[in-house]
Amino acid sequence: MVKKQTSFADAFQELETITAWFETAEVDLDEGLKKFERGLELAQMCKHKLAEVDNKVVDLKKKFASLEAMDVTE
Amino acid sequence: MLEIPTISVAQFLGLVNQTLRSIPSETFMIEGEVADFKISQGKWVTFDLKDESIDAKLPCFMTTYQLGLPIQSGMRVRASGYAKVFERFGKFSLNVSSVTPVGEGAFAKAYAMLKAKLTAEGLFELARKRALPRFPQTIGLITSKEAAAYGDFIRILSNRIGGITIVHANVHVQGQYAVDEICAAFTTFNQLPVNERPELIVLTRGGGSLEELHAFNDERVVRAVFGSLVPVVVGVGHERDESLCDFVSDVRASTPSNAAELIYADRRDLLRQVAYIEDRLQDRLTGRLSGYFARIERSTMLFERTFIGVGHRFQGVTTGLSHAFDRFRLSIVATREHLERREQANEQRYRLTLERLSSGLKAFERLLESVNPDTVLRRGYAIVRNARGIIRDPLRLAVGERLTLHFAEGEIDTQVIGQHKQEKLL
Structure with missing residues (x-):
């Protein structure tokens, strides 16, 4: 349940920030190249994350254990 | 006894x-x-x-x-x-x-009464509805594991996105335990530390009769949804009436599958978005770069032009210089020749002049010789003077006057003794 170091959300958000920076800022070439490289890295990261197929399902247990013990039937 | x-x-x-x-x-x-x-x-x-x-x-x-x-x-x-x-x-x-x-009429009446009450309290206000996080990493799911809704939600979500953690609270969604369990699930989620708390909660179940959906119209459940610390998506598959949980939810989904669709965009759309952003970044950078390149090219051209100009000018100067030098050299040569010629000419002229002069001098000499009184005296003539000078008119002299006679070889003093008018000798 603990969040990963770089989630898709973080990567995507940073990517958007970089894009916005490119849209507005008077781009310094050195910084631009750095940001561009970071952008490509983030884009790769996003694609990688999107390629993940499985979702993890964990059971809510804390303080819910008593309810968990019940035989859940519909 | x-x-x-x-x-x-x-x-x-x-x-x-x-x-x-x-x-x-x-x-x-x-x-x-x-x-x-x-x-x-x-x-x-x-x-x-x-x-x-x-x-x-x-x-x-x-x-x-x-x-x-x-x-x-x-x-x-x-x-x-x-x-x-x-x-x-x-x-x-x-x-x-x-x-x-019991019965549609009674249920409907009870439902209407509760709805009116909660509406008056402001639980269904649009203003309090929260936006869902864009890319939730952790999602709380409150539903029964046995229900079709559970499978539908997880399947559709997995079709759209991967790498998500779903924290499932297994609850009855109908029957006598449903209300307590659903409320307990919300309480538990709320009590989790922030870093473990899901970013949103989905409360879902499949369709059913109004009676089967009673938990979703229960005041306690409605308040639990209202009190959730994270946004809640309520997805109840039903057709006719909306449950009160639908009204109180932050986002209302029509079915469990729809709940998954509302939470995440399809990965293909997201991939397209990422690709678009990537292209855009590339465009922007290429744009910037071509701008720089253009500037570099301009500068190079300017430099070249300047340099070539300087070169041309330099060449011009050197050519000019060498021409000038040539001219200078030629002029020196010419001058020397000229001088030589002049010298020769002058020499000739001097010689001629000298010749002329020397011949003139001889004539002059001869002339001078001819007019020299000495020469005349030597020929036998004499010059007569008195105290006033040379005597040219003897008739103006007085008898007895003293005179000097100059001869070539000497003088003698004499005295006028008589006067005669000159007769032509020749």
Whole structure:
């Protein structure tokens, strides 16, 4: 349940920030190249994350254990 | 005489209640019509459950907290609970654990009453609805593992996105435990530390009759949704009526699958978005770079042009210089030749002049020689002077005047003794 170091959300958000920076800022070439490289890295990261197929399902247990013990039937 | 045992009132009532508890009353519902419905101190609910056919009534007792849907006198309900004699009042009643209206009419009425009340309280205000996080990493799911909704939600979500953690709270979504379990699930999620708390919660179940959906119209569940610390998506598959949970939710989904669709965009759309951003970045950078390149090119051109200009000028100067030097050299040569020629010419001229002069001089010499008085004197002439000078007119002299005679070889002094008018000699 603990969040990963770089989630898709973080990567995507940073990517958007970089894009916005490119849209507005008077781009310094050195910084631009750095940001561009970071952008490509983030884009790769996003694609990688999107390629993940499985979702993890964990059971809510804390303080819910008593309810968990019940035989859940519909 | 046989000794009859004696017990206290409390002991006896204890026996009675023990006996009453042996009735398996929780295994069935008691149906009847509500009469004399009262709430005291905002907390204690009392009413009678009456049979229409036979004159029979069952006093009921419960708390407002247990009352999911509001009921009122005249409403047909089904109640479950256990029978008990309250020792303090010696009063028999059914200790109700749950009560639900019976029949569409009663349900609809109860539903309308609760909706009006919660609307007045502001629970359904649009202004309080929260936006869902864009890319939630952790999602809380409240539903029954046995329900089709569970499978649908997880399947559709997995079709759209991967790498998500779903924290599942397994609850009944109908029946007598549903309300308590759903409320407990919300409470548990709220109590989790922030870093473990899901970013949103999905409360979902498949469709059902109004009665089956009772938990989603229960005031306690509605308040639990309202009190959630993270946004709640409610997805109940049903067609006719909206449940009160739909109204109180931050985002309302029509089905469990739709809930998954509302939470995440399809990965293909996201991939397209990422690709678009990537392209855009590339475009922007290429744009910037070509800008720089253009500037570099311009500078290079300017430099080249300047340099070439300087080169040309330099070449011009050198050519000019060499031409000048050539000219200078030629002029020196010319001057020297000129001078030489001049010299020669001058020499010639001098010679001629000298020749001319020397021949002139000789003539002059001769002339001078010819006019030299000495030469004349040598030829026998003499010059006559007196004190005033050379005598040219002898007739102006006085007799006796003293004269000097100059000869070539000397002088003599003499005196006029007589005067004669000159006759031509030749």
